[in-house]
Amino acid sequence: MAKSSTSSPPVPDTVWLGRGRHFGSDAERDVRRNLLALRAAGVIDDFLELDPVEAARSTDMFPRDASADAGPSARRVFEARWGVADGVTVRAQLTTYGLEARRVESEGVTWVLVAEAERAWEANWPSPATVFWPDSDQVAWDHETVPGVRLRTVNHLPKDDGELRRRLRDCVRQSWFVHVVVHEAMTPDALGRRPITAFLPPGLRHRVVEHRATPEQALIADFAMKRELGVGLPRGGAVVLPWAPHAPGYEAARFTVRDVFLDGTEPAELLRAIADFASTPRPMPADAEPALARLRQGWHLLTPEEELIHARAMVTRYAKALEAMTASCDLYREAAESALAALAEATGGDGGTGTPAGIAPAASRQDASPLKTLTRSLGFLRKPDR
Structure with a gap:
């Protein structure tokens, strides 16, 4: 309308x-x-x-x-x-x-x-x-x-x-x-x-x-x-x-x-x-x-001057995007290192092959994948102190 x-x-x-x-x-x-x-x-x-x-x-x-x-x-x-x-x-x-x-x-x-x-x-x-x-x-x-x-x-x-x-x-x-x-x-x-x-x-x-x-x-x-x-x-x-x-x-x-x-x-x-x-x-x-x-x-x-201004703006734009990607990669790496450290501490330093206290052997064999072990270990770390 x-x-x-x-x-x-x-x-x-x-x-x-x-x-x-x-x-x-x-x-x-x-x-x-x-x-x-x-x-x-x-x-x-x-x-x-x-x-x-x-x-x-x-x-x-x-x-x-x-x-x-x-x-x-x-x-x-x-x-x-x-x-x-x-x-x-x-x-x-x-x-x-x-x-x-x-x-x-x-x-x-x-x-x-x-x-x-x-x-x-x-x-x-x-x-x-x-x-x-x-x-x-x-x-x-x-x-x-x-x-x-x-x-x-x-x-x-x-x-x-x-x-x-x-x-x-x-x-x-x-x-x-x-x-x-x-x-x-x-x-x-x-x-x-x-x-x-x-x-x-x-x-x-x-x-x-x-x-x-x-x-x-x-x-x-x-x-x-x-x-x-x-x-x-x-x-x-x-x-x-x-x-x-x-x-x-x-x-x-x-x-x-x-x-x-x-x-x-x-x-x-x-x-x-x-x-x-x-x-x-x-x-x-x-x-x-x-x-x-x-x-x-x-x-x-665009005129030649406008193309130059545009090219400079694009360089700045791509530089900022690259900087943001690098920062994201650094954050992911730091998070992975912290997770591995927490896993090592939770498993007694054996790389996740041990069984945390209180976990039955059968359950340990059933959930023996590294991903599940990492998730479970981080869950223990998040439990508040009583």
Whole structure:
């Protein structure tokens, strides 16, 4: 069961989250080609491709944790590292999910992307999505997990009232992205049909999904949003949807724009509202927590300096383990020597062949094994004095 927004910790401001679906014949090939090209161009420092089973078996190098396993449905794990402004390093993991046999284009491949920087994320930094995925219309990696919704394009709301409400509800409850609904006061021309997300800075562009309501949908969209989410849609305006229905602390007026001109010019007021909303703390999606834990606890792509630090830590770890084993051996040896001494004293120094006082000869012959003799002798020694 998903955690409620009030009980979930907020997403750290150093983290970039993304989740979607790739529709195509080979999602991993598209990722691999893009990473190879960016590494050759010097855009990223390096990348690594791992089989999920291989990653989970790295117990000698990385702490094993339940969250370190990408799960039985994971297909591949990709890691990449690159630098941004002022020498800040970004580390990111992309995991593709789905059965190996499931390569039917109509079903797609689910992917999860988590990136973390060494300081709070800035919107003008490169988008982690286009580090792994090519920023090209030829590769359909940008489908939302909510059916019928995509990034990088305009999504028109369904005509049917029930479907419209269902889509808005699913986007708010299931999606990891920021969702914006824009009402077209009149049918726009070619310039106005361009997505407003194209005006956003790179680090924010692939975190926002744009929905459009046609001119005749003004009343039905406004009514559905008020009923499902508690926010209204002004005629010819736009609104940034809350993270969850009736989310506490959400101020609809703060994220509502009364007028948006869809004429190809930059909608500055709406862009400010989107950036303002994206910077507010948001609850961590329940299924994003293990992905962030994998990034932090199961990282494999080490720099030479990190490998040296890790090697030194492993030497210290093995030295302590060897020291503990040696100490245990010494304790066992001391215990054995004490037991032999006690046995010699109890048997009169004849190595356990004698019969202690009070033991019948028949019983002595019956229990003549050295182990039983030792156990019996130590039992005599433990008897309190009377």
